Amino acid sequence: MKDQFIAEHHIYQLLQQVGINTPKHVFWDHHNLASLKSALLGSFTDNSPVVLKGMADNLWHKSENGALHFTSFQYEKIMDDSIQMQQRVSSQFDWIGSLLTEKVNFKTAQGAPCEIFVSIQRDKCCGSIIHMGFGGVLAEDWAKQLKDPILLWPTSVYQPQEALQELKNHWLGKILLGQTRLDKPLLNEKALFEFLIQLWSLDEIMENNHIQLIEVNPFVVDQQGELVALDGVGLISENSHQESCSVPFEDQSFLHPKRIALAGVSDKKGNIGRMILENIAHSKLQHENILIIKPDRETYQGYHCLTSVEDLQAVPVDVLILALPAKITIEMIEQLCHQNTAYQIKGTKVVYIVAGGIGDGADLLGYGDRLKKFIQQKRANNQWCPAIVGPNGLGMLLSPLQLNTLFIPQKKLNVKFSENSHVALISQSGAFLITRLSRNSNLSLKYGFSIGNQMDMKMSDFIALMYRDKSVRVLGLYVEGFVEGDVCAISKLVKQFRQQDRHVIIYKGGRSLLGQTAAAGHTGAMTGDYLLQKRLLGKAGSVMVETFNQFNTVFKWMTAYPDLKELGKLAIITNAGYETVGSVDSLGDNDSHVLYTLNDENRKNLTKILESHQLNGLVSPCNPLDLTPMANEKAYYDCIEALFKFGAGVIIVGLVPLSEQLDTFQLSEAEQFALRLKKLAQQTQSLIGIVIDAGVPYQQYKAVFEEQGFPVFDGMDMAILGINVLKNCN
Known part of the structure; x- marks a missing residue:
């Protein structure tokens, strides 16, 4: 079956089935000319603002093809304009008919976009996806300015309530609900939630009618605080999404x-x-x-x-x-x-x-x-x-x-x-x-x-x-x-x-x-x-x-850490200055907030620990913490234990093994250190990662920590990379 274009007047009918508001409108083609005049005069008053639109097969962008005209209602003028529009559009597209709608008087936000783009697409690979973002003629320009311009909800894994929570945290939702500075709400949360429910219901109708795509750009909020669809198109296809069937097996x-x-x-x-x-x-x-x-x-x-x-x-x-x-x-x-x-x-x-x-x-x-x-x-x-x-x-x-x-x-x-x-x-x-x-x-x-x-x-x-x-x-x-x-x-x-x-x-x-x-x-x-x-x-x-x-x-x-539920704040402790510098470089300015911030009390307590290990003249109490090559396993442990008590949830421990203070060959001290760290991680229900940036002679030293189940990395940047990805994912 060949894909079939859905023109705007049919989109209106689909939207109305789920209770979504559309403008007052009249559609005509050569089949209903006899009743046209009474229909138009019964719907529109003289000189009321209206929008005349041309409907044609595969006409996706009306304004760019001379099929959109803002005017005031006068019956004879509307008929003349529609004939001219038909002649103009028919040279490129197969003409379907004319659509006259009221011009909706909608609310606006001060200095901010308030029109909404919505698309429901039944993708062959991914199933049904609802897209929502800023709409109108400047939709693409606004999208370029935002980090997450389009909200995306797969209907197979998302429900309207979950979508509402995401929308409320997005700039679009904040503008609609009046949560930006100096703006009043355009509609209330109940109306927004009902609208999302209607979109999920529309998706069910699409599935039952082999509709692959419905796109409305824009929706606006009218003076009564209700969402109204102004312009829409769609596509029917027999080759729409079919979810894969599981293979029977034991x-x-x-x-x-x-x-x-x-x-x-x-x-x-x-x-x-x-x-x-x-x-x-x-x-x-x-x-x-x-x-x-x-x-x-x-x-x-x-x-x-x-x-x-x-x-x-x-x-x-x-x-x-x-x-x-x-x-x-x-x-x-x-x-x-x-x-x-x-x-x-x-x-x-x-x-x-x-x-x-x-x-x-x-x-x-x-x-x-x-x-x-x-x-x-x-x-x-x-x-x-x-x-x-x-x-x-x-x-x-x-x-x-x-x-x-x-x-x-x-x-x-x-x-x-x-x-x-x-x-x-x-x-x-x-x-x-x-x-x-x-x-x-x-x-x-x-x-x-x-x-x-x-x-x-x-x-x-x-x-x-x-x-x-x-x-x-x-x-x-x-x-x-x-x-x-x-x-x-x-x-x-x-x-x-x-x-x-x-x-x-x-x-x-x-x-x-x-x-x-x-x-x-x-x-x-x-x-x-x-x-x-x-x-x-x-x-x-x-x-x-x-x-x-x-x-x-x-x-x-x-x-x-297979039982991880959430990541806490990050602390970094090492005995090499380049790792302290490289760790924050790896985090970058955008993710520096993941570092645990020491308060004055933390610094005071950490200074006492450094003094007990005769490191106070060499080490500054901060995060990342550079213990210098003078630190042994006991100094490391005491500082790590303190950082967890302060409130850090993840600690990356950099151990450059060439320091004489670390037991990297006999390994008895290293084994005791690794065992104590394991118990500490279990007691605090926190994460410890080990970085050993060294060559082949220190493989056995690395194995000491691996045997206790720690993630061991060859470089500080690799350990930070994993934390960054986990912090930035859902």
């Missing part, structure tokens, strides 16, 4: 599989299947519950072999891993799903596809389309089909089973398992997953998933899986593309995470045009409007990061 099949089968194992050097098998062999799975599909062998390295996937009917598994070329992988899935439907027990609950070249830039033979159509047909016909992960999936990590299905050798990546971990990481890129583990040797994941191209199992399916496991407090996501409609589903899940004080950190790749091209070639990623995605996911409560450094630092802070 949580236990993913998180606690009892039996696994693997296809694609051989004795060839570098064989991916064999590397996966070697990793699986170290898991808690019973030997007999690891099966190999290999038609020419009865056993392989002591594991029982099956001749084909059809044999899985007799010995069904939870997970089938296919480490095979693309063509054979597709054929094996088709064979698996075509098994005799008389069997109630199917061969597997989950299929994990390792191969690339299926639905990505390397797929030149249409394997991706073939597999996608096959899965869709099975699901549409209510026929059995396992949950399919991938293609291009590197593997998964399950700490409860110490299960590693990655095709990375243990000597390259020694995965640290921990059943008590509260952290999970889901990544479209397998390389992103393993490099986070490699660069952070202290990171232990409860679950890690490389999900590849999302041909069947989508990002939202995995997030829902993690949401249902309440032990997961921190969830990191690396996304290159969202499946259509999945952003909306993910936003709902993120909001549910945040309602339980659980945390979601998201890096979205493929934001630039070049990045989109690279993502499509790598994982066949579907991209979209990143700004819209960012605002939707951010408003739902996720921490949206823009760089890998941001992800690494935020993830490190959050994994160390």
Whole structure:
């Protein structure tokens, strides 16, 4: 179906259905000319101010195309003007008819904009979004002057009451409610709230009528204090948003599989299947519950072999891993799903596809389309089909089973398992997953998933899986593309995470045009409007990061403190002058307010502590606090303890280990210091981050603090970066 333009007179009808006020108006075309005169004379009095508008197909901007005329009502003159307007507009657009409205006398604010822009858009990727900002002909100019010119409310995760609170804190809401200097209110809070409710109701009508867009610019407040829509357009489209459907699967099949089968194992050097098998062999799975599909062998390295996937009917598994070329992988899935439907027990609950070249830039033979159509047909016909992960999936990590299905050798990546971990990481890129583990040797994941191209199992399916496991407090996501409609589903899940004080950190790749091209070639990623995605996911409560450094630092802070509810004021303590200077430079003038401000009493008490350590002549009691290289662990601890008592909630501790005062080689004092800091952080329910800006000889010194669970950074700027991101997110 071709997209269909909605002209203003029809927009008025839609608005009136939900009780939104429109100007008094009369529309006419060649069908209602007989009753036109009586309609006009019954609606308008002579010489009353009116606005004549031309309605034409795809005429989005009337004033720029000669379709808008302010005048006074005189019947004959209006008819002449409308004929001239039709002739003028018809040369460029398909004419629909004429619309005459009253000229609304609206309230104004002193020296401030008071017209409102509203757009409701049903985006294919993100669902329904209500935008609100300053309207009128100067809308774009005002937007350039404001940090957050447009308020944005995804209706899937926001309700009118929540929107009202944000609007009241925005300049638009302050002007409307008279909360700016010298201004009187244009309307009351009750009327504003009722208007928001009407917008949510309008969104429901749009969904039922396949309306993709309604845009009104502007709304104004009339002399009675009621909002009135002056100008509007819209669009009908059959291709509007459809939220993604979840894939049916059992949580236990993913998180606690009892039996696994693997296809694609051989004795060839570098064989991916064999590397996966070697990793699986170290898991808690019973030997007999690891099966190999290999038609020419009865056993392989002591594991029982099956001749084909059809044999899985007799010995069904939870997970089938296919480490095979693309063509054979597709054929094996088709064979698996075509098994005799008389069997109630199917061969597997989950299929994990390792191969690339299926639905990505390397797929030149249409394997991706073939597999996608096959899965869709099975699901549409209510026929059995396992949950399919991938293609291009590197593997998964399950700490409860110490299960590693990655095709990375243990000597390259020694995965640290921990059943008590509260952290999970889901990544479209397998390389992103393993490099986070490699660069952070202290990171232990409860679950890690490389999900590849999302041909069947989508990002939202995995997030829902993690949401249902309440032990997961921190969830990191690396996304290159969202499946259509999945952003909306993910936003709902993120909001549910945040309602339980659980945390979601998201890096979205493929934001630039070049990045989109690279993502499509790598994982066949579907991209979209990143700004819209960012605002939707951010408003739902996720921490949206823009760089890998941001992800690494935020993830490190959050994994160390998974129960974090809010950040307190920041204090910085170090033994190097460059770190005190660099820390405030990293904060910048705009974020310097996050530093805890010492009062006179604080300074007095801190001076006493410095005197007790014979540092009073060297150190000034301030924040950041430069203890100089003369400070030992005891001086550090006493100052840190005092800063927490004063009221700081986060302390970054810079330890340049080249000082002779610090125990950086024997490590007995360092270990005692780290243990005392851990107890202090627990007692005060506060955050401590450690910065050790030094080279290879001090890796063991860093490990002392990592073993106590502290986030350890290589530079002060990295520690500050994470705090900055967390402070500035929702």
